[in-house]
Amino acid sequence: MSRQSNRTTDSKKMNSELFTLTYGALVTQLCKDYENDEEVNKQLDKMGYNIGVRLIEDFLARSSIGRCQDFRETADVIAKVAFKMYLGITPSVTNWSPGGDEFSLILENNPLADFVELPDNHSTLIYSNLLCGVLRGALEMVQMAVDVKFAQDSLRGDNVTEIRMKFIKRIEENIPAGEE
Amino acid sequence: MADDSLFEFLHMEIVSHIFNEQQSRKGELDNKDRAACISLLEAMGFRVGQGLIERLTRDTPSFKDELDIMKFICKDFWTKVFRRQVDNLRTNHQGTYVLQDNKFSLLTQFSGGKQYLDQAPKYLAFSCGVVRGALSNLGLESVVTAEVSIMPSCKFQVVIQKL
Numbered sequence: 001m002s003r004q005s006n007r008t009t010d011s012k013k014m015n016s017e018l019f020t021l022t023y024g025a026l027v028t029q030l031c032k033d034y035e036n037d038e039e040v041n042k043q044l045d046k047m048g049y050n051i052g053v054r055l056i057e058d059f060l061a062r063s064s065i066g067r068c069q070d071f072r073e074t075a076d077v078i079a080k081v082a083f084k085m086y087l088g089i090t091p092s093v094t095n096w097s098p099g100g101d102e103f104s105l106i107l108e109n110n111p112l113a114d115f116v117e118l119p120d121n122h123s124t125l126i127y128s129n130l131l132c133g134v135l136r137g138a139l140e141m142v143q144m145a146v147d148v149k150f151a152q153d154s155l156r157g158d159n160v161t162e163i164r165m166k167f168i169k170r171i172e173e174n175i176p177a178g179e180e
Numbered sequence: 181m182a183d184d185s186l187f188e189f190l191h192m193e194i195v196s197h198i199f200n201e202q203q204s205r206k207g208e209l210d211n212k213d214r215a216a217c218i219s220l221l222e223a224m225g226f227r228v229g230q231g232l233i234e235r236l237t238r239d240t241p242s243f244k245d246e247l248d249i250m251k252f253i254c255k256d257f258w259t260k261v262f263r264r265q266v267d268n269l270r271t272n273h274q275g276t277y278v279l280q281d282n283k284f285s286l287l288t289q290f291s292g293g294k295q296y297l298d299q300a301p302k303y304l305a306f307s308c309g310v311v312r313g314a315l316s317n318l319g320l321e322s323v324v325t326a327e328v329s330i331m332p333s334c335k336f337q338v339v340i341q342k343l
Contacts, residue, residue, distance in 0.1 A: 047194075088183075130190075
């Protein structure tokens with residue numbers, strides 16, 4: 001490895017820490033502001049949604065990916081392009097439902113949760129719930145209504161982190177009255 | 181690992197969230213409410229700054245003096261956190277420093293000109309906290325403020341508190 005790439009890796013790692021530490025500060029603050037984990041989970045999801053609806057534009061601009069033909073292609077793009085681009089990891093896509101409308105993303109490691117330990121009194125906190133909101137918001141902007149949730153969480157003792165994504169329906173684009 | 185833009189997206193959303201929450205609790209925000217939001221953002225930044233500087237200076241030798249620390253902040257720390265070096269450092273050699281960044285990374289998304297100048301403090305509070313946190317873990321207590329006269333150029337004023 002040339003020295004050049006070491007420096008790039010270092011600076012990318014540092015920025016990763018800026019993001020990770022900021023995310024940690026956010027979750028900590030939300031835990032102070034809201035009485036229970038359920039409420040914090042909801043807020044993280046909502047904030048993720050707000051980020052997702054903007055992130056998708058950044059993603060489409062930078063990746064020049066065209067329209068996905070089906071949900072399977074969507075899954076691959078999410079895992080191999082989007083996660084790679086933004087978090088530097090490539091989760092595996094598994095556990096497809098027979099109808100092809102549900103799948104899992106398995107994350108061996110979760111960059112959001114680097115250095116994080118959940119205290120005992122927050123056992124129902126879904127620390128990385130922002131991710132679910134981001135995915136939901138981003139896909140909504142490309143006309144897909146999805147349900148996203150964590151099925152396994154390594155922070156809560158599971159071996160891996162598993163995100164379950166379910167296709168709900170296609171969102172029809174609203175054409176303004178008078179235009180056909 | 182994590183892309184640079186993720187922090188920017190997250191930061192925008194955090195600012196938005198904190199102000200919206202305050203607004204839904206209090207209705208119209210008066211100056212005291214706004215100040216409370218800004219303090220909160222600054223405090224969050226403080227913790228992040230402390231963590232960042234610890235990781236960054238693990239292997240660096242100790243600093244000779246205060247100016248040495250400030251130069252480190254302007255070069256290495258600024259590069260790691262804000263992706264560029266501070267353009268200009270001025271000091272009165274009595275504990276006050278002005279760091280000028282002509283293209284501050286968190287302001288580049290704003291339109292140039294005066295239109296959104298009054299919104300800028302909301303987006304600078306976290307960064308002020310980051311700088312203050314970093315200095316704190318290097319042994320310097322300070323007060324850090326920021327001002328913008330022309331987007332995206334920003335001046336951070338650091339006043340070291342003598343104990």
